[in-house]
Amino acid sequence: MAQRLPILxxxxxxxxxxxxxxxxxxxxxxxxxxxxxxxxxxxTDSTVDGIYGTELEQLVSEVCKKAVRFVFPAGESSxxxxxxxQAYVFLIENGFDRKDVLLALGGGVVGDLTGYVAATYLxxxxxxxxxxxxxxxCDSSIGGKTGVDFDGYKNMVGAFKMPRLVYMxxxxxxxxxxxxxxxxxxxxxxxxxxxxALFYExxxxxxxxxxxxxxxxxxxxxxxxxxxxxLVVEKDPTEQGDRxxxxxxxxxxxxxxxxxKFELHHGECVALGTVAAAYISWKKxxxxxxxxxxxxxxxxxxxxxxxxxxxxxxxxxKLTKSDKKMEAGTIKFILLKxxxxxxxxxxxxxxxxxxxxxxINFSEEDAYE
Numbered sequence: 001m002a003q004r005l006p007i008l009x010x011x012x013x014x015x016x017x018x019x020x021x022x023x024x025x026x027x028x029x030x031x032x033x034x035x036x037x038x039x040x041x042x043x044t045d046s047t048v049d050g051i052y053g054t055e056l057e058q059l060v061s062e063v064c065k066k067a068v069r070f071v072f073p074a075g076e077s078s079x080x081x082x083x084x085x086q087a088y089v090f091l092i093e094n095g096f097d098r099k100d101v102l103l104a105l106g107g108g109v110v111g112d113l114t115g116y117v118a119a120t121y122l123x124x125x126x127x128x129x130x131x132x133x134x135x136x137x138c139d140s141s142i143g144g145k146t147g148v149d150f151d152g153y154k155n156m157v158g159a160f161k162m163p164r165l166v167y168m169x170x171x172x173x174x175x176x177x178x179x180x181x182x183x184x185x186x187x188x189x190x191x192x193x194x195x196x197a198l199f200y201e202x203x204x205x206x207x208x209x210x211x212x213x214x215x216x217x218x219x220x221x222x223x224x225x226x227x228x229x230x231l232v233v234e235k236d237p238t239e240q241g242d243r244x245x246x247x248x249x250x251x252x253x254x255x256x257x258x259x260x261k262f263e264l265h266h267g268e269c270v271a272l273g274t275v276a277a278a279y280i281s282w283k284k285x286x287x288x289x290x291x292x293x294x295x296x297x298x299x300x301x302x303x304x305x306x307x308x309x310x311x312x313x314x315x316x317x318k319l320t321k322s323d324k325k326m327e328a329g330t331i332k333f334i335l336l337k338x339x340x341x342x343x344x345x346x347x348x349x350x351x352x353x354x355x356x357x358x359x360i361n362f363s364e365e366d367a368y369e
Contacts, residue, residue, distance in 0.1 A: 016167040035064040043114040044105040047072035076262040084363035108140040109132035115146030129166040134184025138225040143233040154254040180304040183267030191228040197340030246335040249274030255319035271304035276356035281335040307362035
């Protein structure tokens, strides 16, 4: 039996997150959206299409007027205005109008890009999220943020666009390759660190089951993550205040992502950025030394990096200055006051950022110390 979590927007019901362990109930959820006279375009990438594309197109075609698929090459490099343009052309050629619907089938890249296309095609059409990665299920599919990268800068072009439905089939997490799965865990850890110390402790207690991908444990983990994000985005849907707390680890993380030319997964960069933010928090005497090292070392059992080689600290610092979270020339940095309590800090200096980058910058000399 599917469980659901309603999301409010301006204190009114907006959409439901539905949690299931199969695609069986997706058909019923789509029927509730009255798609019989509407066309649906499934937007997905080449990897996900090979696993679920045919199954989802057949399922969707049973409840709508016509179902088609737009497939683009998998990878962060496709999260661009060029792919958006190709999607526009596909929709125009297939006669999509304002009453038709897009369905994002895939991870964060697919969901962010589809949402942006939905927000801008014909000034906005409906879309549905069917996230297939841990990162997308716990984070990017919820809250209405959409966007694409521009010239290598992460999510620089975007819009807020709420989906009509988010449907999560937890069993798809079993098909993820290991690195992709654990990359998503960085966002899960973030929720415990910024808002819920008890959830953070639960993650430690259930470490083995999470790594073994026990479906019931994963379902509880994803639901608890979504519940925390729900509280944040309902209070601040367009990031005017506390929603910025969700950016823990992202300022330095995004800079590393660009510097490394997206060779590292997003979650891996968030883990590195979170270690850096925790280090700054320690040096500002917000966290104790023990708390810093505990946070840092908690990423290790989940196969996430706590250091990386070959960083140019000056270049990483420069890249943080072009982050979209800058305000009036000042970085809105997210720091930790304690496990379960994050704050927005606008006083972080360049020297503090450089020290944090050096803390996570692995060199050959480090290996022999």
